[in-house]
Amino acid sequence: MKDIYLPDVTTIDDITEETGDVTTFTLRFKDKRLQEEFDYRPGQFVEVSVFGVGEIPISITSTPSRPGFLELSIKNAGLVSGALHKLSKGAEVGVRGPFGNGFPYERAFGKNLLFVGGGIGLAPLRSLINFALDNRDRFADFSILYGSRTPADLVFRKELELLGKRPDVRTFITVDRGDDQWQGNVGVVTTLFPKADITSEDTLAFICGPPVMIPFVIHGLIKIGFSDETIISTLERHMKCGVGKCGHCCIGHKYVCQDGPVFSYKEMKEMVEKA
Amino acid sequence: MRANKEKELRILKRKNLFTLMSRFLEDREVIAPIKGHGGEVIFYPIEKIEDVAWDWTYVNTVLPPKRFFLPQTEELFHYKNQNKGYEITPIYNDRVRMIFGIRPCDVNALLFLDKFFGGGPIGRRVPVAEPGILQDRYYATRRANTFIIAFGCHQPGENCFCICCDSGPFLKEGFDLQLTQLGGDEYIVELGSARGLKIFYGHEDLFRSATNAEEKRLTEIKDEATQQFGNTRAYISKAIHKITRNQVPDELWENLSDRCHNCGGCSYVCPTCCCYNVVDVPINKSEGSRIRTWDSCAFAGFTKLAGGDNPRSEKKDRLKRRFFHKLSYHYIEKNGRHGCVGCGRCITTCFANISMPDIADKIRKGITS
Ligand SMILES: Cc1cc2nc3c(=O)[nH]c(=O)nc-3n(C[C@H](O)[C@H](O)[C@H](O)COP(=O)(O)OP(=O)(O)OC[C@H]3O[C@@H](n4cnc5c(N)ncnc54)[C@H](O)[C@@H]3O)c2cc1C
Ligand code: SF4
Ligand code: SF4
Ligand code: FES
Numbered sequence: 332m333k334d335i336y337l338p339d340v341t342t343i344d345d346i347t348e349e350t351g352d353v354t355t356f357t358l359r360f361k362d363k364r365l366q367e368e369f370d371y372r373p374g375q376f377v378e379v380s381v382f383g384v385g386e387i388p389i390s391i392t393s394t395p396s397r398p399g400f401l402e403l404s405i406k407n408a409g410l411v412s413g414a415l416h417k418l419s420k421g422a423e424v425g426v427r428g429p430f431g432n433g434f435p436y437e438r439a440f441g442k443n444l445l446f447v448g449g450g451i452g453l454a455p456l457r458s459l460i461n462f463a464l465d466n467r468d469r470f471a472d473f474s475i476l477y478g479s480r481t482p483a484d485l486v487f488r489k490e491l492e493l494l495g496k497r498p499d500v501r502t503f504i505t506v507d508r509g510d511d512q513w514q515g516n517v518g519v520v521t522t523l524f525p526k527a528d529i530t531s532e533d534t535l536a537f538i539c540g541p542p543v544m545i546p547f548v549i550h551g552l553i554k555i556g557f558s559d560e561t562i563i564s565t566l567e568r569h570m571k572c573g574v575g576k577c578g579h580c581c582i583g584h585k586y587v588c589q590d591g592p593v594f595s596y597k598e599m600k601e602m603v604e605k606a
Numbered sequence: 607m608r609a610n611k612e613k614e615l616r617i618l619k620r621k622n623l624f625t626l627m628s629r630f631l632e633d634r635e636v637i638a639p640i641k642g643h644g645g646e647v648i649f650y651p652i653e654k655i656e657d658v659a660w661d662w663t664y665v666n667t668v669l670p671p672k673r674f675f676l677p678q679t680e681e682l683f684h685y686k687n688q689n690k691g692y693e694i695t696p697i698y699n700d701r702v703r704m705i706f707g708i709r710p711c712d713v714n715a716l717l718f719l720d721k722f723f724g725g726g727p728i729g730r731r732v733p734v735a736e737p738g739i740l741q742d743r744y745y746a747t748r749r750a751n752t753f754i755i756a757f758g759c760h761q762p763g764e765n766c767f768c769i770c771c772d773s774g775p776f777l778k779e780g781f782d783l784q785l786t787q788l789g790g791d792e793y794i795v796e797l798g799s800a801r802g803l804k805i806f807y808g809h810e811d812l813f814r815s816a817t818n819a820e821e822k823r824l825t826e827i828k829d830e831a832t833q834q835f836g837n838t839r840a841y842i843s844k845a846i847h848k849i850t851r852n853q854v855p856d857e858l859w860e861n862l863s864d865r866c867h868n869c870g871g872c873s874y875v876c877p878t879c880c881c882y883n884v885v886d887v888p889i890n891k892s893e894g895s896r897i898r899t900w901d902s903c904a905f906a907g908f909t910k911l912a913g914g915d916n917p918r919s920e921k922k923d924r925l926k927r928r929f930f931h932k933l934s935y936h937y938i939e940k941n942g943r944h945g946c947v948g949c950g951r952c953i954t955t956c957f958a959n960i961s962m963p964d965i966a967d968k969i970r971k972g973i974t975s
Contacts, residue, residue, distance in 0.1 A: 332735070332741060332743075334696055334743050335740050335741065335742065335743075336682050336683070336696075336742075336743075336744075336896075337682075337683060337694060337696055338694065340691060340692045340694070342691075361691065380886075380896075382685045382687070382692060382886065382888075382894065383685075383886050383888035383891075383894050384886055385884070385885060385886050386884065386886075386896075408912035408913060409912040409913075412912070423687075423691050423692050425685075425692070425694070542911075542915055542917075567911065568909065568911075568917065569908070569909045569910060569911055571882070571883060571884045572882075572884070574740050575740065576722075576723065576740070576742055576880075576882075577881060577882050577883070577884065577898075577901070578880070578881030578882070578901070578903065578931075579881070579883075579901075579908060579909065581927075581931070582917075583930065583934075583936070584930075584934055584936030584937060584940075603852050603930060603934070604917075604918075604923070604926075604927070604930075605917070
């Protein structure tokens with residue numbers, strides 16, 4: 332049996348700067364067989380190691396429907412993420428995983444998909460969005476609502492523009508504060524609900540964003556008529572092991588690293604500690 | 607014939623116990639209670655028999671023996687960046703060890719940790735985890751290679767409440783051998799495993815069969831020990847009920863938080879607390895180790911996120927967390943038992959007087975101050 336704490340070595344094959352503090356890394360396992368065998372669900376995450384600095388949980392932003400590599404979008408937020416940002420193409424980092432439950436996309440077969448993302452939270456949603464687009468005929472309507480603090484903080488901007496041009500996908504973007512060039516929406520992401528004419532009918536909502544955003548979005552969706560089971564969100568907690576042992580990520584009896592990070596609002600309400 | 611022999615109780619003279627330990631010392635690590643510099647009794651690997659603190663002034667040690675299975679600081683792997691890139695070498699400790707004098711509460715704590723970390727059935731060199739449990743190989747390897755020579759408690763200590771936690775004062779399982787002092791300088795020995803039997807067979811010159819009278823005496827000793835707990839009651843099951851249903855008023859945790867100093871001592875002395883932190887320690891630019899160290903949910907930084915958010919920033923929430931984790935039914939389901947084995951160490955250690963029996967009692971009675 333594999334040692335749950337031992338990372339495998341991957342190489343950084345490509346680096347794309349998304350914003351001033353978010354960079355997307357393309358990784359491939361050095362061991363080709365490992366790369367071929369690596370399978371995951373949208374919404375799962377890996378533990379990434381910069382040897383000598385430490386290890387952090389990062390959502391996989393690529394989709395399993397386009398195998399052969401792994402993409403991680405990482406915000407420079409502290410020690411390890413900062414060290415990652417200093418690495419160049421060809422550098423090696425450790426990867427353990429995939430961990431967590433991932434998004435329950437099977438529940439959305441035949442239904443409308445609503446994605447609500449904030450900031451770097453678009454990263455795990457992007458995995459699900461691209462996965463669902465690669466299986467387009469299994470889902471009905473696509474609506475993507477995305478917000479960030481400023482226009483300069485919007486990640487995957489080119490991709491979002493391309494998606495916006497597709498006839499079968501609706502995208503809405505907003506920023507908290509605009510700048511001189513910005514001509515789009517200004518306001519928090521919930522202000523997009525009426526603009527996008529969101530209804531709860533036959534729809535599953537997938538949310539990912541900073542902890543402050545999530546309660547507002549949930550509240551907004553409930554007002555529109557979404558039921559607790561149809562609101563699905565990721566939760567973020569301090570993590571060390573990713574495998575349910577170190578104890579850092581617990582909310583009540585739930586281990587966010589194993590039972591989550593994706594929970595329905597119904598599950599969140601049943602937690603003994605505040606989600 | 608042989609099957610009968612396996613069930614038989616043996617008698618071991620104290621002199622022979624020491625001989626047995628010296629024989630083990632030749633080829634393996636022997637861990638036993640010794641006297642520390644301040645006179646306190648601690649478990650420690652011994653070098654010679656004279657180190658052992660068996661004047662019976664200890665019931666239990668200040669620190670639990672968990673550090674022999676989950677060391678306070680432990681290297682998980684070594685990494686090295688050479689011409690061909692990173693190489694990662696895990697470090698498992700599979701040295702054969704004998705732990706002498708471990709108490710039933712602490713053995714039950716190990717059984718709890720086994721379930722959580724996927725420690726295999728004892729006595730296997732290659733540990734096997736129960737299906738569905740992710741195995742911590744570092745813990746499981748240490749555990750599988752450590753013989754448990756337990757000491758039943760014919761005389762429980764003043765803070766002990768194992769009797770309320772289904773974890774003592776004698777073991778029914780989880781030991782290779784269980785020794786109980788018979789009076790005089792003799793121990794009566796119970797056999798708990800196949801590898802325990804091998805100790806009998808390998809050292810037949812040191813043991814003799816127990817007589818019927820001695821066997822009867824053991825039953826009496828166990829009954830007498832149980833009587834000695836007197837009115838000790840921890841009311842754990844009532845507390846479990848209320849904690850699981852989130853029926854404990856927040857004021858209790860609020861009031862306790864005026865006293866708690868967030869020192870983490872309760873977690874460190876608790877034989878079932880097993881949360882850890884992980885850090886990298888480089889030796890130079892291309893080489894170093896990944897280390898894990900004990901951690902505690904009492905610490906404010908335990909749940910802190912980059913950027914400063916902290917979902918458990920309040921002391922009352924951290925106190926609630928500790929007792930929730932020890933007692934909530936959800937964890938009983940996961941780990942096979944609740945997380946308190948009644949060792950009483952938190953009573954001894956906490957200078958704010960926040961201890962399991964006291965809090966369980968407050969929860970039961972609905973007292974919040
Ligand atoms: C399931 C999950 C998926 C994530 N996906 C992404 C992603 O795709 N992109 C991205 O940029 N960020 C993501 N994060 C957040 C990211 O893990 C943190 O920004 C990162 O851990 C900060 O570590 P640091 O060493 O740079 O900062 P420091 O402040 O130095 O953190 C020290 C340590 O605390 C822990 N820690 C601190 N903050 C967090 C946090 N927010 N979450 C978990 N552990 C933390 C880590 O163990 C970290 O090593 C995700 C977090 C989780 C829980
Ligand atoms: S909670 Fe206290 S009494 Fe119970 S096992 Fe832990 S240290 Fe011992
Ligand atoms: S969460 Fe707290 S009480 Fe539970 S094992 Fe970890 S440190 Fe101990
Ligand atoms: S991250 Fe260690 S238990 Fe979840």
